[in-house]
Amino acid sequence: MEAVAALERDAELMLRVREGDETSFALLLERHRAPVVHFLYRMVQNQAVSEELAQEVFLRVYRSRATYEPTAKFTTWLFRIATHLALNWIRDGKKEKSQESLNEELLDGAERQVPDRQPTVEQELLYAVKLNEVRRAIETLPEKQRAAVMMHKYEELDYAQIAKALRCSESAVKSLLFRAYETLRSRLAHMA
Amino acid sequence: MRCMKQSQDGARILIEYCAGALDPMHAAEVERHLESCTDCRALVERQTELWEALDCWKAPQVSADFDARLYARIAREQAAPSWKKWARRIFEPAVPAPFWKPLASLAAAGAVLAIGLMIQTTPHPARTPQVHADQVDIEQVAKALDDLDILAPANSM
Known part of the structure; x- marks a missing residue:
């Protein structure tokens, strides 16, 4: 029920943006930024690039406001744009050119994500090594x-939404996830 | 109950169970199965461990100036000449339509048209001799009837 309300709220906000209400766009940005x-960060594994791509996502949303029709869930549409941009970026091979040093970022990330109690060096x-292996x-x-794992595990999108974002069938999404988790289980088995 | 892990659908249900995405009734069913199936229990344990390992990857906070940068880009775009705005709408749509869909429709229409034309223009070599044979047969029958007509008065006499 809450999800349906949220869906209606997003569509309603977007329809108001279509009518020129800038405050509604700010609200949408606040909700989905x-x-x-985060989705783009995990896809491209680079913070600067993920923010740049996210800006492009919201810019495209804003640009499409005049023709927006609430035919699908707003979130699905948003992730479809994000997935398209992320996959294009990966396919264009831009990753090699701009990827930060993984180790530097890992140590930096580990510093940012320390739990409340002070961890030892x-x-x-150990945390950095574990994170490195997961990444x-x-x-x-x-x-x-x-992309399917990122949307399923971290963004908690359902099969139908992931299918629309990836332009494939729900059964194809189930197979993608099944194979991906199988691979990850075997690659990270030693971490248990 | 048959081992769920053996089928892909069953294994998917176990993965959904680990993600906490099953409704209480189905989750209870899976739990009952897990009590008696060591293979499925092992898969659930490994998937839960994977889930926890993935949880350790937290995304960093979004930069504080994200919105300001976005609004600056929007303002720049608004100030751009209108031809540029139209070009962006055409060449950078929110979600580009897959290029192969209209191509596939066109190809299908082309194929139907080509088959139609082939049927229309191909000569039917098998039919011509057949027509000829039919004509010969008719002529032979007509000639035979004429012969019978000639013979008939002679018989009657």
Whole structure:
């Protein structure tokens, strides 16, 4: 029920944006900024690029306001744009040119994500190693499997939404996820 | 109950169970199965471990100036000449339509048209001799009837 209300709220906001209400666009941005940036970050594994792509997503949303029709869930549409941009970026091979040093970012990320109690240097290093392995295991997945896992695991989108974002059938999404989790289980088995 | 892990559908249900995406009734069913199936229990344990490992990857916070940068881009775009705005709408749509869909429709229409034309223009070599044979047969029958007519008065006499 809450999800349906949220869906109606997003569509309603977007329809108001279509009529020229800038405040509604700010509200949509507030609601979806973090999920879109986080999804893109996990797809491209680079913060600067993920924010740049997320800006392009919202710019395209704003640009399409005049022709917007609430035929699908707003979130699905948003993730479809984000997935398209992320996959294009990966396919264009831009990754090699601009990827930050993984280790530098990992240590930096580990510092940002420290839990409340003070971790020891050893704990921090262990965390960094674990995170590195998770990132590398995800990075080696085929693009579509990676996108499906990101949307399923981290953004909690259902099969129908993922299918629309990836332009495939629900059964194809189930197969993508099944194969991706199977691969990840075997690659990260030693971490248990 | 048959081992769920053995079928892809069953394994998918176990994955959904680990993600907490099953409704209570189905979750209870899976739990009952897990009590008696060691293979499925092992898969659930491994998937839960994977789930926890994936949880450790937190995305960083969005930069504080994200909105300001976005609004600056929007303002720049608004100030651009109108031809540029139209070009962007055409060449950078929110979600580009897959190019192969109209091509596939066109190809299908072309194929139907080509088959139609082939049927229309192809000569039917098998039919001509057949028509000829039919004509010969008719002529032979007509000639035979004429012969009978000639013979008939002679018989009657």
